[in-house]
Amino acid sequence: MDEIVVVDYGSQYTQLLARRVREIGVFSKVVGPDYDFTGKESGVILSGGPESVYEKRYDLPQLIGKVPVLGICYGMHLLAENFGGRVAKGAQGEYGLTKVKLFQSALFEGIPSESITWMSHGDIVEALPPNFLKTAISETGITAGFEYENGKIYAIQFHPEVVHTSYGREIIKNFVFGICKAKPEWTMNNFIDSEISRIKSTVKDQRIIGAISGGVDSTVAALLTHRAVGDNLIPIFVDHGLLRKMDMHVPQNLSTLGINVKYVNASELFFERLKGIFDPEEKRKIIGNTFIEVFEREARSSGATFLLQGTIYPDVIESAASSQRSAKIKSHHNVGGLPEKMNLKILEPLRTLFKDEVREVGRLMGLSDTFVSRHPFPGPGLGVRILGEITREKVEILREADDIFVNVLMKTGEYSRIWQAFSVLLPVRSVGVKGDARSYGYVLALRAVDSVDGMTASWHQIPFEILRIASSEITSKIPQIGRVVYDITDKPPSTIEWE
Template sequence: MNQEMIVVLDFGSQYNQLITRRIREFGVYSELHPHTIRAEEIRALNAKGIIFSGGPNSVYDEQAFTCDPAIFELGLPILGICYGMQLMAHHLGGKVEKASHREYGKALIQVKHDSLLFHGLPDEQVVWMSHGDLVTAPPDGFVVDATSPSCPIAAMSDERRKWYGVQFHPEVRHSVYGNDLLKKFVFDVCGCRGDWTMENFIDEQVRRIREQVGEKRVLCALSGGVDSSVAAVLVHRAIGDQLTCIFVDHGLLRKGEAESVMKTFREQFQMNVIKVDAKDRFLAKLKGVTDPEQKRKIIGNEFIYVFDDEAAKLEGIEFLVQGTLYTDIIESGTATAQTIKSHHNVGGLPEDMKFELIEPLNTLFKDEVRALGTQLGIPDEIVWRQPFPGPGLGIRVLGEVTEEKLEIVRESDAILREEVKKAGLDRDIWQYFTVLPDIRSVGVMGDARTYDYTVAIRAVTSIDGMTADWARIPWDVLERISTRIVNEVPHVNRVVYDITSKPPATIEWE
């Protein structure tokens, strides 16, 4: 498939994924690559254009990120953003200097030259700046497109070579016409068509999976989460009954979750799903364990053992499906970005399982996976399922995990989800759930003294889970939730609401 692409080079900006996402929103495929990528690799990708991201360095730093000089000989359109513009200027013979003061926040630019990037846009624009250096003299062939009170060269262009630079961040929403500017680069400068759609993505992935697998058999660990569900349905569309899914019910799922998974995948999609009831096995391993890290390790390891046992019963399996996302690939390490964490789909599968991986989602962001799931006909309750920790309710029961405590969390969480949905808040709140702290408190119910559990409600708003704020749920909704939990869930006499942001707290309690 001759897929047009915009390549984004990562120079360490906190916004680099945002650039890639913005381009994809236009219907043009885009990938983020380390700044160390070679020119011949970019040529092999059939890129229509290149964007240099921003970054924290100065071009004069000893360890400053740079790029392969041969990139400038590819004859491709280039847009440099912030540090990317400074790098272009520095490399091409312009002058970059330290600013008299660092500029961070909104700024007003004046458009001085009607280049393709600014054609048809207002002469005055609010943009988002974040820089300590600036270009003070453009390279030969460049003209100044825009200025600001603090930045004499806020944008520059060499339209003959289709090279552009902006000192501000068009990918950030605070840059009012930033999206328009990026569109002009992608369509007017690079000449992209904008025909990257989920329908096309499905067709291409189905073709690739069939090509990779042939007539062989494939295994998938199905958790019921968004990623594994979408990956499984996509692979099933490609190869049908050659796919076998293993669904491990470890007893740590939310209310009705196991039943929902089986109904959706076995009945609706007619998939071959093996359900393993391992509740007793997991509870026995967790007996007496209170340390959260130990609980996580036990649950993760036990999942591996159960999955391994079931996989060993199947013959002729050569491939394993994993729901790895593009963010997992990026976070696990471009040469520029700090490695945030190692990713273990479905709790981390055995390294010695000699399967070839199928990762059909590894070029998609989370919101794109949801869009793909909808396109594949997966029900909303799975597509829009909230982030759920691998250890499940095992880390939402603080202290020792018992069946009684799990039931309290399951029932209270179901009430919370029901009331939040009823109030029309389920798409506004990023994540919401109940937690059972390992404490009891005194209460009065039916004129009698009680000494029962406290349930905590955790609800946060967030973009990506890296930072989060506690959700301002209306008091009347919270009151209904509290009243129902105390009245309908046995052994609970108190409900509290967690109003801590992240940081300092994490979203999960354990």
């Protein structure tokens, strides 16, 4: 199967490049600058990045010149510098929508000569390398593209992976199909078959403890692994005391799929460990470490040597496990929150997939829409939706409030229009009036976002009347809550979860 490799130099859009290539049916993965190429790659894309090549210059992959390469932004500058051109800080940067004039090139086949692109750069290619041709120029006169006169090396200043770039998808197609000659053979069916085979060859006859939460990620991971190893998978549902009401039915629901789940109540242990802890990173790490402790205990009694987790690509990216150049946003309990030393080997069949790809795998494997369309729920549960110290009282308040909010969304039909919706209990109280008397209750924040893969998100515009119903029901039924607010922040600059 053909493969396009994206070399990550720290751009916020790097993962989008891999997604865009996968969307047109060719497998793509993100690697670091020190990646050992096999020589079988169909093409290479050099990502953008926050650094300047005259301050931080990486060695180019040895495949350059042997297979087609496309440099984008920093990747373009890297090609220019390494082949004898000159990059310098521009008199002015270009940010946002920028008009570009395109010249004849295989990269721009079938695309109008003038196009709108998305720029984000302060450095410019001041002089082209010898034997390279200019293929695009921005409306400010800055070089926006060049290529080697004998082909195989292409570069553009703008970002075709961003939806704001007109014909960005066509540019990527031209590179992948027209220049790299890759064949569109990447499908989720291929992934299912190859992953089941990989699990079989990795695990052999060893036993696996499965971390099951009931969300789509862990459910799909469990079903894939169950098909590979059968009863050698021991699915375990750990109740850490931080679950929503709907989560309590997970073991029963999964049994309808032929997966028998063992229920373990470890809530006392989790609450004990979290007592007096306020820092969100510390909370995540404690929850991650405690999960592993519980699973290792269960593994010892069953003779398991592997731990199955529903880790997906956004978890890896946000925990900065995919790149030393990316900033760590937060430690996911199943990635950055894991202890350095543990007695179980990790099995993560979905580690390279985005959320929408996981949903597609679930549908292809026969999962009902109840499972596939369920909103994402973090492994630390309500623990990262209670700002400040976690107590049983706060968990109960948030659990009831979140259940009311979700039920209102479901009754009004809004739930299916939202990628993720939830409630957050804030560590502040607000003065109010209930029953002609002064009240002093917690502030609850409601959050709903639209997204595809969790890497970026925009706040969902819930109709005001639905928000009014939710607020009224929450403050009427939960006396400890005195005020409800709605979060209207996109990702970025915020993350989806508050902690």
